[in-house]
Amino acid sequence: MANHSPVGSQHHIVPVKTYLVTWLILLVLMSATIAASYVQLPGVGNNIVALIIATIKAVLVVMVFMGVKYSTKLVKIWAMIGFIWVTFIFGILIDYATRIPVSGFNSDFSTTVPRKAEVAGQPSPPQDQSTGYVAPTDNPKLKAQLGQ
């Protein structure tokens, strides 16, 4: 086959030491991510730290344990394309971030069911017990928006 790169016959055998070092780094990173969660960082700092550490761990697993570092270009592309495409799914979030205020994010998804009001232990607003539906006229938020 003219189109083949000879990886099968001369596949790269990774030394045990590399695996051992990777494993130890992974365990250290895991401890780091647990430790970091007990430190209160400003803003979304904790999220960013946790995600960065998780990404480093993922890259280590993919590159060393799964052997992508030593593989053909095709496998490298394939290994990337899944993660790239997942970020495209996250494009769905753009919708929620850019909605106009009447159904905007961090208000409610719909204007008819006030969810935040029903904190456990507090009385919930009057609603139909069978469906949980709150008539729009009973919804204070919607009333405010409609200027009533």
Added chain:
Amino acid sequence: MSLTATQVEAIPEKKNYLNHDHTIWSWLSTGDHKRIAIMYLFTVSIFFFMGSIMAGLIRLQLISPNSTLLEAETYNKVFSAHGIIMVFFFLLVVIPAILGNFLLPIMIGARDLAFPRLNLLSYYLYLAAGVLFLTGQCFGGVDTGWTFYTPYSSMYSNSQVALTITAVFIAGFSSIFTGLNFIATVHKMRAPGMTWFRLPLFVWAMYATSIVIMLGTPVVAITLMMVVVERTTHIGIFSPDLGGDPVLFEHLFWFYSHPAVYIMILPAFGVQSELICAFSRRRIFGYHFVAFSTLAIALLGFFVWGHHMFVSGQSMYQGVIFSLITFLIAVPSAIKIFNWMATMYKGHIRLQTPMIYAISFMGLFVIGGLTGLFLASMGTDIHLTATYFVVAHFHYVMVGGTVTAFLGGLHYWWPKMFGRLYPETLAKYTAIIVFVGFNVTFFPQFILGFLGMPRRYAYYYYYPELQPYHIMSSLGASVLAIGLLLPVLYLTWSLKYGPKASDSPWGAHGLEWQTQSPPIPQNFETRPIVTDDVYDYSDDENEVYDQPDVKQKPTPAGAH
């Protein structure tokens, strides 16, 4: 020396994939991609006719504005069954699983697909999904439509939603395994000399389709599974009752289901390229453009899902962006149409059955595509959403595109699949009947939609003026039904009584025409080595005609 009848019978038929073993078990346990393709052909046809019967019921119901043929609830179940069968059990599988399975390994000069047993598994998964779906139908059917929108499907619908969705989930896995198989095969199993740019465009189309399947299908699989979990255990993220978001379901569903329409139409493009080249006897105009526009459609198709949700409460700004990208995707589709027309220009066009289907494909697909632009623009879409305009649009693309291309491809490769020729004249008239019947059925629906007839309604007594259009549509449907029934009859007839086909009955170019008809189990006696370009019709003087009723036209001067 003439042979007597007994002597003729005594000559053993040449060994091929159909007759090298006759037991039922040898079919059911086969790993041969050709046999699996034939099994798919059989099963998919059954589903297609079930779906068609549902369509017939819908059209019968709508003849009268106040019809009593079906209850409103039954009507919902009928159109849901029509949609689910046609989308998940017909359109998504028809070309990849039948023509793709049969042709892909032969076209690239391989002995089989990369994973024959996986291929068989995907057939059985498809079958299991079909059986499960039909079980659901027996226990009362499903009334959600093929889109399974939440929270209706996850909370309120009182029908067999869980069973049906599980069936669709399994069918999705069947499709994923076929896709994986094609990807590995195209990458690693090509014959020596079969470079990427010598691949027939059908193979390119299959490859692009497989990538869409690989990246899209898992998303809808998990989304639908979440609906089932939410429905059965009340653990879920879509239902507002549980604090979830139904629009998220629409996002995730269309993230797959818009690319899914490219899973349906890209293979049709591939077939179309083959037909146009073979019957114009010219190399395709702009091979690279067509190949790359296939990939462009496959990838761009992932960024337009929001145009299904213009009225679902998604962000206005995102709607604008989706609208723009949707317009963009018309460009690679148009490139293909223009390239096919340029290929036909000054070609030696032979109007045989597959070519008639190919030409009607172009006409219907252009109408379907251009009306898609009406729906892509947000303003008009708000007027046209969920009307018969949408119905007509996607039937023009799906039936006018995929079904027409499939019928063309089936006629084109039929002699290769079974070694028999079908009655050409009858087939030609049938192709014309399909074209006429289709247009009479669906063109009135554009007008209906524009006048405001909503889709999925069992009655329209509030607006009886719509009746003439509905009657015309139903009339066309019966013509279309004849057009779709005839091929079943004469193709089945040809299996036994059709004249024997030579190895290359169309004189077409390509590896599949260099093997025996029908092919031997391992496709080629020796491994082919590809030395000539794809669609190389330059030495076209000694072409062979197998068709009894085709008269070779004199070559016009300066045609090349």
Added chain:
Amino acid sequence: MATNIQEAALEVHDDHHHGPLKHQYEDIDQQNETYIVGMWSFLVTEVMFFGALFLGYVLMRWEYSNDFYISHFQTEVFWGGLNTTVLLSSSFSMALAVHFAQLKEPKKVIAGLCVTLLGAFCFLGVKSHEYLVKIADHHVPGPSFIPPAGTTHNGSQMFFSLYFMMTGLHGIHVIIGAICITTLIILWAKRKPVVTEDYVPTEMVGLYWHFVDLVWIFLFPLFYLIPK
């Protein structure tokens, strides 16, 4: 399966047809590369499979950030950390098993696989313990659901919905992985040529197992370590 076809191929490709080589391939290199490409394509579909759930998670945590923060104290970092350690280590032993499969040392391969399998069982044991605790605390969404103090009903229910769906799906993958590894151990123990003469089947199970590990690497911080 497909013996007739393979026999037919046997007539033509007699010299090829021995050991683990399938009839449709020219040589073992082509077969191995094809298997790896097929496996990676499968893993891409798996990534997309989980991707949709991760999106749901991000969206819901955005909407109910405070509820998620309070609810996440119901998951115990100790058990989560233990499971992470177990999975990372089993991934390591799996990598070693593949390494020794390449060197054709069956005993070491079996040892590596057994350690991996042990890890899988450990993980499942810990996971079922955690599930039982949540069931006992009425933290399973549904009619009997009782939200942790200070959270809204819907928000905490959403947290536990996602928790059960994502870890449950991951758990199913662990179980499938354990079945694959068991099969592989049996094949190696019987010294079947399909595994001993060709390292790729072992490698494919390895890839799958590393993927399972990969998913957990993300699940762990998302459910056990949510910051305020």
